[in-house]
Amino acid sequence: MRAARTAASYGARVAIAEAGPFGGTCVNVGCIPKKLFAYAAQFRDAFRDAADFGWRLAAPAFDWPTLRRNKDREIARLAGVYERLLAEAGVFIVRGRARLRDPHTVEVAGERYRARHILVATGSRPVKPPIPGAELGITSDDAFFLERLPARALVVGGGYVALEFASILNGLGVRTTLAYRGARLLRGFDAELGERIAAELAKKGIDVRLRANPARLDAGIEVAFEDGARERYDLVLFATGRRPNTGGLGLEAAGVALSAEGAVIVDRYSKSSVDSIHAIGDVTNRVNLTPVATAEAMWLARTLFRGEPTPVDHENVPTAVFADPNVACVGLAEEAARARFGAVDVYTASFRALRHTLGARDERVFLKLVVEPRTQRVVGAHMIGPEAGEVIQGIAIAVKAGLTKAQFDATIGIHPTVAEEFVTMRAKTR
Numbered sequence: 076m077r078a079a080r081t082a083a084s085y086g087a088r089v090a091i092a093e094a095g096p097f098g099g100t101c102v103n104v105g106c107i108p109k110k111l112f113a114y115a116a117q118f119r120d121a122f123r124d125a126a127d128f129g130w131r132l133a134a135p136a137f138d139w140p141t142l143r144r145n146k147d148r149e150i151a152r153l154a155g156v157y158e159r160l161l162a163e164a165g166v167f168i169v170r171g172r173a174r175l176r177d178p179h180t181v182e183v184a185g186e187r188y189r190a191r192h193i194l195v196a197t198g199s200r201p202v203k204p205p206i207p208g209a210e211l212g213i214t215s216d217d218a219f220f221l222e223r224l225p226a227r228a229l230v231v232g233g234g235y236v237a238l239e240f241a242s243i244l245n246g247l248g249v250r251t252t253l254a255y256r257g258a259r260l261l262r263g264f265d266a267e268l269g270e271r272i273a274a275e276l277a278k279k280g281i282d283v284r285l286r287a288n289p290a291r292l293d294a295g296i297e298v299a300f301e302d303g304a305r306e307r308y309d310l311v312l313f314a315t316g317r318r319p320n321t322g323g324l325g326l327e328a329a330g331v332a333l334s335a336e337g338a339v340i341v342d343r344y345s346k347s348s349v350d351s352i353h354a355i356g357d358v359t360n361r362v363n364l365t366p367v368a369t370a371e372a373m374w375l376a377r378t379l380f381r382g383e384p385t386p387v388d389h390e391n392v393p394t395a396v397f398a399d400p401n402v403a404c405v406g407l408a409e410e411a412a413r414a415r416f417g418a419v420d421v422y423t424a425s426f427r428a429l430r431h432t433l434g435a436r437d438e439r440v441f442l443k444l445v446v447e448p449r450t451q452r453v454v455g456a457h458m459i460g461p462e463a464g465e466v467i468q469g470i471a472i473a474v475k476a477g478l479t480k481a482q483f484d485a486t487i488g489i490h491p492t493v494a495e496e497f498v499t500m501r502a503k504t505r
């Protein structure tokens with residue numbers, strides 16, 4: 076959508092082929108409905124906190140069909156808005172699945188369309204692990220449309236989707252187990268984030284099991300774990316990664332090279348092995364985040380239709396896992412920074428947020444800055460805590476700009492906030 080609208084705004088004649096609702100994964104079965112569910116889940120603790128602040132409430136009850144219906148209504152509205160925006164931008168909308176016939180021809184619903192440039196932005200889809208009985212489990216695609224909430228759920232995986240859905244289910248009152256095959260959640264993130272979020276999720280009531288992985292599922296749903304344990308769940312959600320949507324697109328026939336996992340291989344300008352075919356977003360399996368895909372779209376439109384060759388910039392992309400509490404970061408993990416610079420200065424803070432001091436909540440905020448010793452530039456900022464996504468978005472500007480620890484320190488804090496600790500960390504942790 077972003078590529079189509081931006082290219083059209085630069086004067087290109089654009090057609091877009093889509094078989095489903097507009098908005099892709101993010102709008103329909105990803106970011107947006109996920110965040111709505113996450114808001115719903117956070118009320119549980121908020122109601123509990125309310126009592127400590129003097130509010131007396133009748134015992135709150137949660138009604139899943141109401142949330143689902145309201146979410147569906149909002150998502151349908153958004154998909155409609157996106158379709159209208161495309162039409163208003165002068166983009167020609169073609170309904171149906173597209174298939175490439177040659178490097179300049181796309182076939183949709185029996186019609187052939189010729190174009191100077193073809194852009195593949197078909198995203199990715201969740202995959203289940205290849206274990207017996209996997210069909211008894213669902214993926215995030217299904218989780219958005221559950222008829223009813225289960226009493227007991229098993230979430231498999233240790234990445235974004237696993238943590239987010241474990242928090243959602245747990246917050247909505249489902250007895251939730253999170254099973255991850257590795258020793259530390261959020262592989263690729265700063266190690267301390269992975270360790271500490273496991274503890275925070277456990278405090279929230281999630282049964283977090285590390286080095287635990289299902290070996291098979293039988294009717295019931297009875298799950299046999301690799302270590303021999305067996306347990307029953309009403310729902311098993313596989314959050315075990317996603318694969319690029321390149322099947323059935325005619326890419327190979329058009330000469331487009333794919334990676335082993337099926338991603339379109341592209342250069343710094345998002346160009347595939349065929350000059351007239353470009354690809355952006357999850358289908359290229361680079362940095363699989365919505366705002367990265369939309370940025371890639373704008374860089375590409377500039378390259379092709381405004382005569383300004385603009386390579387992708389995947390440096391210092393901020394990101395958030397909308398678990399409860401949030402995990403967010405920008406820049407390098409401590410381990411990655413150490414590997415790159417040899418030595419690093421690390422500043423950390425861990426504390427109870429003011430908001431949680433009146434109640435019994437034992438939730439801890441964690442903040443971390445990773446500094447390159449020679450230049451004193453802040454090369455990584457990491458956080459676990461309330462609205463970490465909102466906080467890190469601001470910090471990301473400073474990290475992207477290459478600001479130093481001294482410049483962080485010269486910034487006045489806003490008191491009392493959680494985020495002020497990012498400008499008041501004076502003593503090196505190591």
Ligand code: NDP
Nearest residue numbers: 204232233234235236237257262314315316317363395396
């Ligand atoms: P991730 O790649 O983040 O996590 C997949 C998890 O499943 C990992 O913990 C992985 O373990 C585990 N896993 C993979 N294969 C198996 C297997 N066969 N058996 C058991 N466990 C397995 O994928 P997600 O599906 O969570 O999300 C996909 C991507 O979508 C994310 O990486 C992110 O780019 C994007 N996303 C972004 C969000 C956001 O911005 N808030 C939200 C949701 C998704 P291991 O680490 O050991 O490989």
